[in-house]
Amino acid sequence: MIEFDDVTKRYPDGTVAVGNLSMTIPTGAITVLVGPSGCGKTTSLRMINRMIDPTSGTIRIDGQDVTSQDPALLRRSIGYVIQHAGLFPHRTVVDNVATVPVLNGLPRKQARAQAYELLERVGLTAGMADRYPVQLSGGQQQRVGVARALAADPPVMLMDEPFSAVDPVVREGLQKEFLRLQGELGKTIVMVTHDIDEAIKLGDHVAVFAEGGRLAQLSTPEDLLSQPADDFVAGFVGRDRGYRGLSFAGSADLAVEPVTAEVEGLRLSLDDAGRPLGWAGSGGLLPTEGTYHVGDSLRVVTDLTLLSPAGAAVRVDADGRADGIVRQSALSAYLRERQLGRLRSAEA
Numbered sequence: 001m002i003e004f005d006d007v008t009k010r011y012p013d014g015t016v017a018v019g020n021l022s023m024t025i026p027t028g029a030i031t032v033l034v035g036p037s038g039c040g041k042t043t044s045l046r047m048i049n050r051m052i053d054p055t056s057g058t059i060r061i062d063g064q065d066v067t068s069q070d071p072a073l074l075r076r077s078i079g080y081v082i083q084h085a086g087l088f089p090h091r092t093v094v095d096n097v098a099t100v101p102v103l104n105g106l107p108r109k110q111a112r113a114q115a116y117e118l119l120e121r122v123g124l125t126a127g128m129a130d131r132y133p134v135q136l137s138g139g140q141q142q143r144v145g146v147a148r149a150l151a152a153d154p155p156v157m158l159m160d161e162p163f164s165a166v167d168p169v170v171r172e173g174l175q176k177e178f179l180r181l182q183g184e185l186g187k188t189i190v191m192v193t194h195d196i197d198e199a200i201k202l203g204d205h206v207a208v209f210a211e212g213g214r215l216a217q218l219s220t221p222e223d224l225l226s227q228p229a230d231d232f233v234a235g236f237v238g239r240d241r242g243y244r245g246l247s248f249a250g251s252a253d254l255a256v257e258p259v260t261a262e263v264e265g266l267r268l269s270l271d272d273a274g275r276p277l278g279w280a281g282s283g284g285l286l287p288t289e290g291t292y293h294v295g296d297s298l299r300v301v302t303d304l305t306l307l308s309p310a311g312a313a314v315r316v317d318a319d320g321r322a323d324g325i326v327r328q329s330a331l332s333a334y335l336r337e338r339q340l341g342r343l344r345s346a347e348a
């Protein structure tokens, strides 16, 4: 657990980058700091590993005040990943990853063997390990950055815009890999981004910062979307928060109709095994535009009803056989009831 206790950072020119910040960052989860430019996210992150010291207040990691620890040793015990990876250009990839373990006293041979393993774990081939950073793509360099931060097996990792320097496709791949890795490792991760979508996708908890390092809200992504603390948060989260919030809601409770039901003059056509072929009507066969499974979110179902020529989503079982349909009207009645329930329970 990382605790900020009434932390303020005032730079010598008088700028208050972080003002009276108190928050608790839980162990073993991803907490994302998000907010507009200049609101103190990076300053807050860097105060955790003492790259910046607070003007007042205390930061504790597992109860221990960070200022009571030697800054160099503290930094080696905390993984740190930055935008553009920040690799040592004159060292090979494998040596980049092995650097901190060697500084920590691990024999070089062992550190390199471990580095090869880590590089494989983040999706890089052994052939890439002996190259220099400049010989890798931006996305590959970011992977090396993550491997390097993980090399000393630190319980805490700080990540400052780790995926922002790559194109959207590579970025999505890196985000997925990162979540998979975190699922295995369960580190305490603090990540900075200015991208609210990334925060919602990656964060178990999201801290929204406002001007002057003021913490506007710290909550789960779902609560952030459904119950923003104030107008600033609501505005920052964006206008389609209702729709985006549906990605956190399961569809298992949503009632389905039999696959034989007629919808808007169309009927689902099935193959011999019961798998959907399309919507059949007087004009011929129209595509279903996708199907969903019982484990999918309400966002997936909503999207399908928007795309479907019948305005209905088709549910399939594990073998791809259609086992129900949901029409827009039924979905919207369900969503309305759900929202009313949420508002009532928030009031109570």
Ligand SMILES: Nc1ncnc2c1ncn2[C@@H]1O[C@H](COP(=O)(O)OP(=O)(O)OP(=O)(O)O)[C@@H](O)[C@H]1O
Pocket: 011, 012, 013, 015, 016, 017, 035, 036, 037, 038, 039, 040, 041, 042, 043, 044, 194
């Ligand atoms: N060394 C410094 N001296 C004076 N002011 C600084 C210094 N470093 C940062 N600041 C100011 O402190 C405020 C917070 O900066 P910080 O880098 O923490 O913001 P941020 O939220 O990470 O921004 P961004 O998303 O643009 O990276 C900004 O107004 C910035 O200009």
